[in-house]
Amino acid sequence: QFGVGFYSGFLVADKITVITKGNKGEQLKWEATSDKLNEYSISVDDSTEPISTTGTRIILTLKDDSDQYLDEYALKSLIEKYSEFVAYPIELQRNVTRPESIPDTDKPVEADGTIPMKTVMNKVLEWEVVNTKKPLWLRPPKECKQEDYNEFYRQTFNSFDIPLAHAHFNVEGNVDFKALLFLPSEVPFELSRDMFAATARSLRLYVKRVFINDKFEDLIPRWLLFIRGVVDSDDLPLNVGREILQQSKSLRIIRQRLVKKTIDMIADLANTNTTSYSTFWKNFGKYIKVGIIEDEKSKEDLIPLCRFFSSHSDNFTSLPEYVDRMKEDQKFIYYAIGENKQQAAMSPALERLKNKGYEVLYISEPIDEMTLQSIEKFSDKDIIDVGRETTQDLTEDEKKEKEKSNENTENFRNWIKQVLGDRILRVEASTRLVDSPAILVQSEYGVSPNMQKYLRAQAVVDSEDKGNFANIFNQAVLEINYNHPIIQKLNTYHESSPDSSEAKELVEIMFNTAALSAGYVLDNSAEYSKMVVQMLTKFVSQ
Numbered sequence: 001q002f003g004v005g006f007y008s009g010f011l012v013a014d015k016i017t018v019i020t021k022g023n024k025g026e027q028l029k030w031e032a033t034s035d036k037l038n039e040y041s042i043s044v045d046d047s048t049e050p051i052s053t054t055g056t057r058i059i060l061t062l063k064d065d066s067d068q069y070l071d072e073y074a075l076k077s078l079i080e081k082y083s084e085f086v087a088y089p090i091e092l093q094r095n096v097t098r099p100e101s102i103p104d105t106d107k108p109v110e111a112d113g114t115i116p117m118k119t120v121m122n123k124v125l126e127w128e129v130v131n132t133k134k135p136l137w138l139r140p141p142k143e144c145k146q147e148d149y150n151e152f153y154r155q156t157f158n159s160f161d162i163p164l165a166h167a168h169f170n171v172e173g174n175v176d177f178k179a180l181l182f183l184p185s186e187v188p189f190e191l192s193r194d195m196f197a198a199t200a201r202s203l204r205l206y207v208k209r210v211f212i213n214d215k216f217e218d219l220i221p222r223w224l225l226f227i228r229g230v231v232d233s234d235d236l237p238l239n240v241g242r243e244i245l246q247q248s249k250s251l252r253i254i255r256q257r258l259v260k261k262t263i264d265m266i267a268d269l270a271n272t273n274t275t276s277y278s279t280f281w282k283n284f285g286k287y288i289k290v291g292i293i294e295d296e297k298s299k300e301d302l303i304p305l306c307r308f309f310s311s312h313s314d315n316f317t318s319l320p321e322y323v324d325r326m327k328e329d330q331k332f333i334y335y336a337i338g339e340n341k342q343q344a345a346m347s348p349a350l351e352r353l354k355n356k357g358y359e360v361l362y363i364s365e366p367i368d369e370m371t372l373q374s375i376e377k378f379s380d381k382d383i384i385d386v387g388r389e390t391t392q393d394l395t396e397d398e399k400k401e402k403e404k405s406n407e408n409t410e411n412f413r414n415w416i417k418q419v420l421g422d423r424i425l426r427v428e429a430s431t432r433l434v435d436s437p438a439i440l441v442q443s444e445y446g447v448s449p450n451m452q453k454y455l456r457a458q459a460v461v462d463s464e465d466k467g468n469f470a471n472i473f474n475q476a477v478l479e480i481n482y483n484h485p486i487i488q489k490l491n492t493y494h495e496s497s498p499d500s501s502e503a504k505e506l507v508e509i510m511f512n513t514a515a516l517s518a519g520y521v522l523d524n525s526a527e528y529s530k531m532v533v534q535m536l537t538k539f540v541s542q
Contacts, residue, residue, distance in 0.1 A: 009058075010034045012066035017059040021051040034063075076130055082211045085135040091127040098124055135209055137180040137230055141168040153182050156204070157228045161186040164276045167229075167265040171257050175250040181229035181262055183269065185276075187283050191226060195286060200225050203258075206232040218251060220258055221298075223291035226284050227262055263301045270305055270318075278316060281307045289371040303375055309341045309362040311354075317361075323379045325359055332393045333383045335361035335372055337450050338519055348436035348517055349386040355434060360386065366454040387448060387518060389428070389441045389477045398431045405429030409482055415494050416478065419507045423476070430479035437484040438514040446475025449519035476520075478511060486510065505531050 009016050018030040029045035051057065060069075068074050072094050079090055100122050107116035136144060136152045149166050153159060163182040170178050181203075190199045201214040202225050209232060219231070235250045266288075270277045281288075291302045307316035312325060322333060334353055338344030344362040353360055363369060372383050384393055391399055406413070406429045413427035420427075425443055433439055442448055447455070480487050490510065493503035512528040522528055 007037070009060055010037065012062055012069055013060040014063050015061040017061070018056065019045050019048055019051070019059070020056040021054055023054055027051055079130045084131045084133050084211070085206065085209045086131060087209060089129045090131045092130050093125055094128050095123055096126050096128075097121050135230075135232070137168065137178045137232060138209075144168065149180075149182075152180070153228065156230065157182075157201075159184065159186075159188070159228070163228075164273075164280055165265050165269045167261050169261060171254075173253075175233065175235045175253045177231055177233035177235065177254055177257075179229060179231045179258065179261070181227055181258070181265060183265060183280060183284075184226065184228055185279060185283075188226065188228070196222055196225060202227055202229075204230045205236075206230060207236045208232075208234050212236075219255060220262075221255075221291070221295055223287045223294060224259065224262055226287050231258065259295075259298055263298060263305075266305055267301075278307075281316060286365075286367055289367050292371050293367075293374045299374075303378060306371065308335070308368070311345065311350075311360045311362070319375075319378045322359060322361065323381065326381075327357055330356075330358050331381065333361070333378060333381050334358060334386050334393075335363055335383065336386045337363055337369060337448050339450065340364050343519060346517070347387065347519075348439045348514075349432055349441065351434035351436060352432045353386065364450070366451050369448060369451060385442075385448065386432070387441050388446070389443050389479075394431060402429055402431045405431075405482055409480075409491075412491050412494050413480070415498055416480070416490075416507055416511075419504050420478070420511055423511075424478050425475055427478045427480060430481050433479065433481035433484070435484075436481060436514075436517070437486040438478060438480045438510050440476050440478055440511070440514045440518040440520065443475040443477050449521070453521060476515075478514065505535070509535060 006016075013034065015031065015033045019027065020030075021027040027045045027050060028042060029047075030040060030042050032040040048057070062069060072092060076092055076094075079092065083090055098121070099119050101117045101119055104116040104118040109115055133155070136148060149168075150162055153163050153166075162185055164185045165183045167179070167181040170176075188200070190197045190201070203219050204214045205212045205219060220227070231254060233250065233254065236248065266280070269280060285307060288302055288305050292299050292306070295302070304318055304320055307318055308322075310317045310322065312322075319333070326333075336344040336347045336350055338347065341362045341364060344364060350360055361372075363372070369385075372385075375383060377383060382392065384390060391402070394402065409429055413429070416427045417424065424440075425446075430439060482488070482491075486506075487510075490503070490506055493500065493506060497503055509528070509531055512522055512524075515522060
């Protein structure tokens with residue numbers, strides 16, 4: 001009654017012979033061929049080398065197209081891959097060259113009778129133990145040194161970096177397993193171009209110390225693809241496959257524990273080593289953000305691990321640290337979007353907040369924006385994009401001021417809207433501007449400038465024809481600072497000569513400048529440049 005593993009030998013062999021001898025009795029032979037798997041023979045074996053005491057010998061007569069398994073290096077590679085940690089020694093017979101000293105018949109005997117010798121190289125067959133590595137995860141953590149972990153990491157995963165942290169633990173209960181996890185300090189090569197590369201090998205799964213696979217997507221979520229480690233369980237079948245794993249209750253428990261232990265390991269690094277965590281965040285922070293977006297169960301544990309630049313300092317900050325520094329009258333968490341930190345910091349939308357001394361997070365990647373939108377609220381405080389139209393954070397006095405300004409400038413605002421057409425949704429009086437004449441913000445259902453660039457770069461939407469995306473691209477709202485001299489001069493044009501080319505050109509320049517400062521890409525940059533040159537020419541000619 002042989003199992004599937006035994007019969008898999010017929011994938012490469014025409015015939016399998018099993019010769020065995022027990023404590024008492026004769027040496028017997030079992031034999032079957034691949035063309036008649038439903039038949040076999042058992043007989044007394046007298047045709048092979050006798051087994052001296054007890055034991056079993058299995059002989060595979062290979063198929064013509066399977067001769068690669070006669071190569072000792074191929075066999076050694078297979079043993080090292082799948083059985084390097086099994087408890088029993090596996091010996092491989094190899095051809096080795098050994099030096100041997102023999103008499104040199106070409107030279108005369110010395111006067112004192114010494115026979116001249118020479119060294120020749122002879123090829124001999126020797127048995128070599130291949131699986132010499134010890135499974136570090138089976139040792140108690142207190143008996144392992146940091147050097148042991150580093151060496152195991154380098155050898156097992158063919159990596160040259162030193163891991164930032166490790167987690168070595170045993171889990172007992174509904175399912176028993178042992179695991180050893182590592183946080184790399186450098187991005188693994190296969191993830192350097194594609195963060196979710198299909199070639200990634202994250203965790204190595206062992207069953208009873210026999211390597212099964214390193215490509216089970218269901219063992220960990222994809223946002224943890226960057227970790228490296230081994231998992232060894234006696235509660236999974238040796239013939240484990242993807243279909244079996246997907247239906248395995250044990251696997252679900254293992255997955256939950258691995259995620260929890262990994263988050264704990266990352267959190268411990270964040271709390272104990274700021275420098276190392278900064279390295280981790282620069283290399284793998286995007287995976288944590290994906291986890292927040294995709295993994296609802298882990299979301300609350302991952303949010304404190306996020307890091308952002310802010311107006312507080314040049315260093316990363318976390319949301320808990322941000323909240324601890326908030327002003328007493330500050331009720332919201334603010335963030336500004338730009339192509340980089342410097343551009344985000346110069347957004348006109350920050351002028352009122354800077355005057356109030358409020359801290360603002362700076363983000364520059366689309367995934368940062370999606371992450372904060374997914375978080376929505378932290379520590380009972382809503383997270384607000386300063387580049388989006390809102391009255392949520394206005395005081396009652398500011399709301400009244402905005403309402404009054406809109407009433408007083410209704411005709412003026414309608415005229416600007418008429419000049420700009422469907423490039424904007426509407427024109428509003430601004431309460432967020434102090435030094436700037438105007439700002440372009442997105443409405444509640446609009447898309448930020450950075451996200452628009454991302455969608456175009458990903459070919460989600462054509463740069464010329466927005467098609468089905470027009471409803472989110474044309475949601476910009478122009479806010480004007482009526483106290484600014486430029487806006488007041490523009491209103492003078494509106495009252496005296498609203499149809500003049502000078503008035504319309506000034507509206508265009510004001511609008512495009514506001515768009516640029518907000519991070520938009522101009523559709524008519526050449527025309528805008530021409531208008532600016534004409535305006536400067538008029539200025540120097542006066």
